[in-house]
Amino acid sequence: MSHKITIYDIAKKLNITAATVSRALNNNAKISEKTRILVQETAAKMNYKQNKLAQALKSGKSYNVGVIVPRIDSNFFASIIRGIEEELYSQGYHVIICQTYNNEQMEIENINTLLNAQVDGILMSISNVSIEKNASFNRLLAKNIPLLFFDRKKNIEGVSSITVNDFEAGYKATQHLIDEGCKRIAHLSNDRLFEIFKDRFLGYKQALIDNGIQFDENLVIEIKSNIEEGRKATKKLLSMKNPPDAIFSSSDWSALGAVQELKSQGIKIPEECCVVGFSNEPFTEFMELSITSIDQFPLEMGKQAAKVFLEQVNNGAHITTEKKIVLTPKLHIRKSSSRRDALNKK
C-alpha cells in the first residue's frame, strides 16, 4: 500500500535525521550544498510534496513575497518582476505585486497592504525620495522583514540593492554621441533627487568634460518619463537660437516623444539630430527608425534581487547582509544615432 511520503521516509532512506531533511528542503544555510542537493533530489525522486500550509504554520512564513514598482506597464519593470518570479518560484515562493504610480503616499500604503498580506519580504523600486519619509522602511526593518531595492534605491543601512551603473550608462551614451560627431548634446532628465537620474546626468556631464565640450545647463531639461513631455521638451530645445544636434534621454518614452517632435518639424534623424533613449524597451528595436538605447538587463536584475532575498531569509535575520550589486549597462546602437553611417551613405 502506498502512503504519503514524509520527511521521515527521506531521512530513513538517506540515514540522516529528519531535522536535517527539513533544513535541506528549506534551503537552510547550515546545511552543506552537497547534502541539500542530495536531499532535494531524493525528495523529488520519492515524489515528496511539502505541505505548504503546515510548513507556513510551523515556520511562521507565508511564502509570499511583495514587489512594489512605480508602474507595471513597462517592459523594464515587468522583466524585473519576471526575473524575481523565475528565481523565487522554484523555492516555493509566490510574488504579489503593487504599483505606486510614482506616488509617495501610495508607496507607504502599498507597504502596509503587503504587511497586512503577511509577506515574508519586500523587493521594491522606490517612488519616495524625501529623506523624512523613511518611516515605512524602518517599520519593516524593525520587524526583521527583509527589504531590498532594485533600480530606484535609497541608501539605508542594512538594505541591499541591485542597480545598473547609471553613471556609466550616461557616460557611454554621451561618448557614443560625441563619437558620432555631435557637438551640442541635450539631456532629457527626470527628478534628480532619484539617484538613477542624477547618476545618468552626471555620466553625461563627465563625458562632455572629458571630451572638452563645454557643459551648458540650458541643454538639460527635467521632465517626467513620457511621450508628451518628451515632445514638449524637444519643442523647447528646438526653439533655442542654437538648438542641439543630439538628445540623450533618460527614458525611452521621452526619447520617442523627441523622435516624434523632430520628425514633425522635418528635422532629419540622425543626420541633423541624433536621439538616444534609456531602458531598451522593445519598441526601440522594432520601430522603423529604431532608437539607440541602454540595456539595463532587467531580467538579471530581478534574478539577482531574488537571490539576495533568499540568502537573507535562509541565513536568518541575525546575519546582516548588505549587498550592493551593480550591473554593467550595455548600449545598443541603432538607427536614431548612427550619424556617420547615415552621412557616409550620401
Add this chain to the structure above:
Amino acid sequence: MSHKITIYDIAKKLNITAATVSRALNNNAKISEKTRILVQETAAKMNYKQNKLAQALKSGKSYNVGVIVPRIDSNFFASIIRGIEEELYSQGYHVIICQTYNNEQMEIENINTLLNAQVDGILMSISNVSIEKNASFNRLLAKNIPLLFFDRKKNIEGVSSITVNDFEAGYKATQHLIDEGCKRIAHLSNDRLFEIFKDRFLGYKQALIDNGIQFDENLVIEIKSNIEEGRKATKKLLSMKNPPDAIFSSSDWSALGAVQELKSQGIKIPEECCVVGFSNEPFTEFMELSITSIDQFPLEMGKQAAKVFLEQVNNGAHITTEKKIVLTPKLHIRKSSSRRDALNKK
C-alpha cells in the same frame, strides 16, 4: 484643545446615530445616497480619518483586493488594473496583483496566494480553460469571496463578468478589410477554447459569409500572441499558392510580427496586404506604419469590474448579483489597412 475626530462627533453634528455614520462611511447599501454623501462630506470637512486597522478588525475585511492577469506587461491589462485601482482606491481598497504567465497551475497557486493574503475579493482574467479545473473558483465561491472575470472569462453561475463584444470586434475588423477591397483575408487566432478568441474568429467568419466570401479554413492559424509566432504564421501564409491580401490578427503583437514578415519579403502594406491587430496597444499608433487595431476600452473595463465588485460587497453576500457587462469595441483605422487611400494616391 483639538482632539481626534470620531464617528460620534460626526453623528452629534448631523444629529444622527453613530451607526448610521459608520454605515454611510462604509458605503453600506442600507443608507440612502443623500445621507451617504452628507456624512462623507461632513467627515471630510471635519478632517475625520478612518482607522483602517480597527475597521478591518471589526468588519473582518482586509480592504485588499486581488487581481490576477495572464501578464502585466501589456498596456491592455495594465490599463484594466489602473481602472480597477482608480475606482477602488477612493473606497479605501488596495489592489495586489498576481500574474499567471498563461499557466493554469500558476493560476491555481495565485488564487491560493491571494486567499492567504486575506483579500476581500478577486478580479481576474482567466488562464484556465479546462472545465474540470474549476475547483479553485468553487472554493472562492464557497467562502463567499466575490469573484469577477474581465476579458478572458468562464461562464460560472453567480460570477459576473466584464468583457468587450469580441464577436462584433472580429466582424468590424473583417468588414473593414472587405470594404478596403480585400478578398482573401487570413486570420491569426489563438487558443479558441478561450471565449474571446473563439468569438473574434466567429465574427470574422460571419463577416465573410455575409459578404459572400467563401470561408477558407487554411487561412486561419492558431498561434500564441507574440511577435515571433506572428512572423512564422505570416511566412506560412505567404508560402501558399494563393496567399492572402489581408491579415486580421487577434493580437497586436502577432500583427506586428506579420508587418515585420511582410516588410522583410518586400510586400507592400497596405497596397498588397493589409494588417489589422487587436487591443490598440500604444505602439500600433506611434509606429511609422501605424497599425489598425480594435480598442477594447480597458480602463473602462477595469472601472466597471471594480464597480460590480463594490456593489457585491456592499450589498452583502446574500444578494446574488450576476452581471454580464459587454462593452462595444471600436476600430481605429490606421495606415496598415487604409488600402483605398494608398491606391488612390498612386
